[in-house]
Amino acid sequence: MIKHALKNRRATDFSAWYQEVITEADMAEESGVRGCMIIRPWGYGMWERIQRLLDDQIKATGHENCYFPIFIPLSYFAKEAEHVDGFAKEMAVVTHHRLIEQDGTLVPDPDAKLEEPLIIRPTSETVIGTAFARWIQSWRDLPVKINQWANVVRWEMRTRMFLRTSEFLWQEGHTAHATRDEAMEETLAILELYRSFSENVLAMPVIAGEKPEHERFPGAVATYSIEAMMQDGKALQAGTTHYLGTAFAEAQNIRYQSPEGELELAHTTSWGVSTRLIGGVIMTHGDDDGLRVPPLIAPHQIVIVPMLRDNDEDAALLDYCNALVASLKQGSAFGEPLRVHLDKRALKPANKRWSWVKKGAPIILEIGGRDMAAGLVTVIERTALYGDDGRLASKAMTPADLAAAAPGLLEAIQQQLHAEAKTRLDANITRDITDRAALAAHFADAAAYPGWVEVSWSKPTGAGLEAIIEELKALKLTMRNVPQGSDAAGSTCFFTGEAAVERILIGRAY
Template sequence: MSKQQKTAITPTRVDNFPEWYQQVIKAADMAENAPVRGCMIIKPYGYAVWENMQRVFDDRIKAEGVQNAYFPLLIPLEFISREAEHVDGFAKECAVVTHHRLEKGEKGLQPAESAKLEEPYVIRPTSETIIGDAMSRWIQSYRDLPLKLNQWANVMRWEMRTRMFLRTSEFLWQEGHNAFETAEEAREDALKMLRVYADFAENTLAMPVIVGEKTEDERFPGADATYTIEAMMQDGKALQAGTSHDLGQNFARSMGIRFQGRDGSEAYAHTTSWGISTRLIGGMIMTHGDDDGMIMPPKVAPIHVAIIPVLREDSDAAQILDYCERLSLRLKELGLRVQLDTSDRRTPDKMWDAVKKGVPLRVEIGGREVEAESLTCVRRDLGRESKANYSLEDFTGKVQMLLDEVQAELLRRAKAFRDSRIRDVSSLAEVKALYIEESAAQGAQNGFACADVSILSDPGFEALCKEFSLTPRCLPFEDKGRKVLIGKAY
């Protein structure tokens, strides 16, 4: 029946990936566009994902000795202008606050000329400068080091083109800022935080990543080195999923982060900064989602188990609901996030709702289950074929294992997909051939090309990149800097 094969999301991934992406977000009720250009409203179901990410990651960095703090949204213009490369990098996308009062004008409210700020403020695009300024006061001796700070905050970058979660003018993130006595410590820290990111992406979000270093062109403005985790989306494009920067003494010099060393001499600190953002939610959608909508990795899923009472005319509704309540309670006691759908919608609608939201396990309870003290469970990642019956006892004993299996399966799948789309190439011509072939193919889904780093200095490289919208994604650590990964990117 064609009706049964119908996908919940139109269009499908193959038909139109960008549109599919938007529709998944809408169908799962995660976010919507805001009345402000380039900004989004993160709805409760989407925000719950972010909260789960925050919880896991916050615990993780505290284990690394990082302390949370909060710095202002507004940054004195003069701070931003201190680090030359930083200015170049961010000046063109800064929102600026110039007035502090509104007054009635000819066209309604307008900024009051009399309330113009002598020095405008910049809405933070990132906080290296204002945190550096604080550090310059807080750090006086080598005994004050290392200093490891993090803030969960919103930042604003006036982007030309925005996409929900992936690139919005305002986004939520964590930005960590660490200061050290020596260059080695800073470098090691930047690398360590990258490993923390990689571990978080793979083991919490089930998103396989390639760890590596950015080429000079792709580096953070003001950094000596930028390290990155790169993920591949289901359309073969790369997503920079997190970055960690070794800032050397660049910001220490421009913000005056000095300390007296062990030998009594004065020195500049060595700093790092590292961030992941709500972009990761978009990454998860494009990594795990299918043509029926989202598939949530259990570790960050807002709902682990959706319980759907199947009420029919011939069934005892009160008895079924009571049974559902008891099950819900038992699962909650196991520490699971459970949703019992008691809305008065039709059963099939409730089921599709759980499917589109990507709830890892869907449990159906009707008269049959109540009678047999059992339940019917379907795994979102495997679809209706995985429908299975469990006794209540059996299920409560196995449910965590089932969730772990979903988590593992999502990672396995994503890894297999990615690995099948990385091709070794040995020349510019081969890169070109690869992307010509790919773009000619029906429903072309590109991937990464892996080439010797010498390709970067090939005279034709830049033109080729431009022709196919390619960028060097990173120099993977596993190739010890000898190879470069190339691909289209978000």
């Protein structure tokens, strides 16, 4: 029987397993500051890879990066009523700009109370819209397509690292267009960009589709999401795009003169993905030995662990390893030079090996005196960790063979991770449940892997929708999205029995 690197098993306590991966892979830790985490180098390195690759795509589609203030005056926020309702309950409020000492302790200085409180941005539609109103005068100024990488704060009562923290890192795109059609085209183009990024870069298959009415971004006309399936069968909303119509433009006075001389409201969009993606990567690719990082976002793709013995032979071994690093770095995978790391820490080699297994480095090389004498390296693939005998699997290769094979191996690992997750996603969307008893039964066994259920529905609104939401809530279920291209023609609504108009995914969710 395999002795895994982690104490917790996905199958028995997914939540404890998730937390253990984050700790053991040195990805993040509690900061001591309520609801905020410290992202450590291995976790932050993944975020840097995500940033760089996604940023390239955002720029390639004609968006420019800017930076807007972290503070939003309360009055800005109050302009768009629905938007306020959605956020006002969970925001950090700055009320003072100085501390003074009072009876030996520091307190906010009553003389330094702000006339108008400042909100730490939970999202930047209001402050960016105010700038759009200045920038946009004529149809010639449109479209405006900008993006920013920033920290945002939403006060959260129950937090979970990467998935839900009071402060998190994200990118937020904001655009303004002359027409509804152009704004919708943008909204859907970014949805597709997120979908392909998730599949191709994170190796995380997702379903892209429109959120139901009650799950829209506060103030939006339409919200779209990509939904990923975690290994416990729950959904993770991994990215959203919003068509905001003209409501924000009206509240913020974003108007342009058309070629015909008319003053028209702009149509705006916004869209974002966050450090939550890293939580998705963990719960998509992790196993009972820790994380497995897709090579495209691995801070180090290949890690070399020299079997140093603190003696005279170490110098020769390090020379051998350094030559290997230089040779491997000549190679490239996914159009970029390989990222290779030599771990020279003063720890036992076995501990170092297991630390990289838990961190999920795609390829780990162990090199000892015997390897060197034989002109070989010992290669461990993180995605093929154990042999049929249940023991750690490795193979010996010459440095030259390894250098030639490494790019292809990394690309194969990337594909393997995606294929495993795709198989799991496809196998766990149930489409043949047609009555309430079957639905309840499907989700009754907490230990099973229920995944998602897709049903036809009539898309009711108002009280009809409320009733369905409540009914699902009793089963701890939520509506995820209406997959793109969904067609329910000819069928009846699972909930109301009326003619269905589309199909919608239902599941438990983070």
